Amino acid sequence: MSVSAAIYGLSGPELDANEKAFFRDAAPWGFILFARNVESPKQLARLCVALRDAVGRDAPVFIDQEGGRVQRLKPPTWRQAPPAGEFGALYARDREAGLEAVRLNHRLIAHELRASGIDADCAPCLDLQIDGADAIIGDRSYGTDPDVIAALGRAAMDGLHAGGVASVIKHIPGHGRADADSHLALPRVDTPRETLEATDFAPFRALNDAPMAMTAHVVYADIDPDDPATLSSEMIASVIRGSIGYDGLVMTDDLSMKALSGTLSSRAERALGAGCDMVLHCNGVRREMIELADIIPTLSGDPLRRADAAAAVRRTPETFDAKAGLARLEELMSAVS
Known part of the structure; x- marks a missing residue:
C-alpha cells in the first residue's frame, strides 16, 4: 500500500464525507489533531x-x-x-526527583492519549530558554542548561514510549533564540555556529536516537543566511543529519505558518528537496491539502525506513497504575508549588 509523505489536520470533531474521500485518495502517513477536533473522550x-x-x-x-x-x-x-519549566525547577532542587517527575508526567500523558486512540505526541520540546528571545518558547523549555534539557527530555521521551506513544523532539535544531514567533513571522538567529553547536544543538545531539523530530522555521544566519532550517539543505545535511547525527524521521513544522513564504506546494517541494522526510499541514483546510496532495511523493527509501521505525514505537504499553502514578507526581511537584 503506497503512503504519501504527509501528516494532515482536519476541520472539526467529526470526519465528514468529503474529508474521508480525500484522505482515502491522498493516503497520508498520519494525522494531527487540535482543540477544534476535541469534544469528549468518546468522540475523540x-x-x-x-x-x-x-x-x-x-x-x-x-x-x-x-x-x-x-x-x-x-x-x-x-x-x-505542568509546563516544562516547572520540571526544570524541580530538577535544580533534586535531580532524581526531577527526572522521576518528568518520566511519570509523560507516562501519564501517554496513558491519557492512548485512552482516546492517539499514539504520537509532539513532545518533548528541547529548545533552550534564552533571555531576550521571543516568548513563544518560555516555560515550554526545561531551562537554560543544555545538559539539563537533554536529561529531562530523555526522561520525557522514555515516559511516552513506555506508554506506547511515539515522541517527536522539537524544534530541531533549536528554537530558543528565535527573535519572533514563527507562527507569525520568520525568526532569525545571528549567533555563531560554534556557540549554537555547544548550546542549542546539544540537547538534540544527546537525543539523536529519538524516532521523530520537528524542524524549526528559523534562519540560522551563520550557517544559511537565506533559508530557515525547514527549507535549508545546508541546515539539514550539515547540522541535523551531520553534526547532530540525527537519522530519525524529520518532519516539517506546520507548512501553513507565516514564517514561510510562497505557495503551499512550493513550500512542500522545497522542504522535501532540502531533506525533510515528511510534511506537516495542520489547519484542516481541504483545498490547501488538495494542493499539497498533488505534489507530495509516496514514502520510499530512507524516509520510508524512518517512518516505519517511528511507527513501531507505538507498541503495547507497559503495565501502569495511573492513579498511583498521578499521586506520586503530585507529591514530587509539591516541592515547586
Whole structure:
C-alpha cells in the first residue's frame, strides 16, 4: 500500500464525507489533531477510528500535548499537566526527583492519549530558554542548561514510549533564540555556529536516537543566511543529519505558518528537496491539502525506513497504575508549588 509523505489536520470533531474521500485518495502517513477536533473522550476515540478507517491502516495520530500552555486535551475533562519549566525547577532542587517527575508526567500523558486512540505526541520540546528571545518558547523549555534539557527530555521521551506513544523532539535544531514567533513571522538567529553547536544543538545531539523530530522555521544566519532550517539543505545535511547525527524521521513544522513564504506546494517541494522526510499541514483546510496532495511523493527509501521505525514505537504499553502514578507526581511537584 503506497503512503504519501504527509501528516494532515482536519476541520472539526467529526470526519465528514468529503474529508474521508480525500484522505482515502491522498493516503497520508498520519494525522494531527487540535482543540477544534476535541469534544469528549468518546468522540475523540470515534474520530481516531474513523481516520484510520479512511486510510485502511493503523496510521499514527498526533497531537501537541506538552503541558502548560501547549495542551490540546484540556481541563476539566483532561488533566492539566505542568509546563516544562516547572520540571526544570524541580530538577535544580533534586535531580532524581526531577527526572522521576518528568518520566511519570509523560507516562501519564501517554496513558491519557492512548485512552482516546492517539499514539504520537509532539513532545518533548528541547529548545533552550534564552533571555531576550521571543516568548513563544518560555516555560515550554526545561531551562537554560543544555545538559539539563537533554536529561529531562530523555526522561520525557522514555515516559511516552513506555506508554506506547511515539515522541517527536522539537524544534530541531533549536528554537530558543528565535527573535519572533514563527507562527507569525520568520525568526532569525545571528549567533555563531560554534556557540549554537555547544548550546542549542546539544540537547538534540544527546537525543539523536529519538524516532521523530520537528524542524524549526528559523534562519540560522551563520550557517544559511537565506533559508530557515525547514527549507535549508545546508541546515539539514550539515547540522541535523551531520553534526547532530540525527537519522530519525524529520518532519516539517506546520507548512501553513507565516514564517514561510510562497505557495503551499512550493513550500512542500522545497522542504522535501532540502531533506525533510515528511510534511506537516495542520489547519484542516481541504483545498490547501488538495494542493499539497498533488505534489507530495509516496514514502520510499530512507524516509520510508524512518517512518516505519517511528511507527513501531507505538507498541503495547507497559503495565501502569495511573492513579498511583498521578499521586506520586503530585507529591514530587509539591516541592515547586
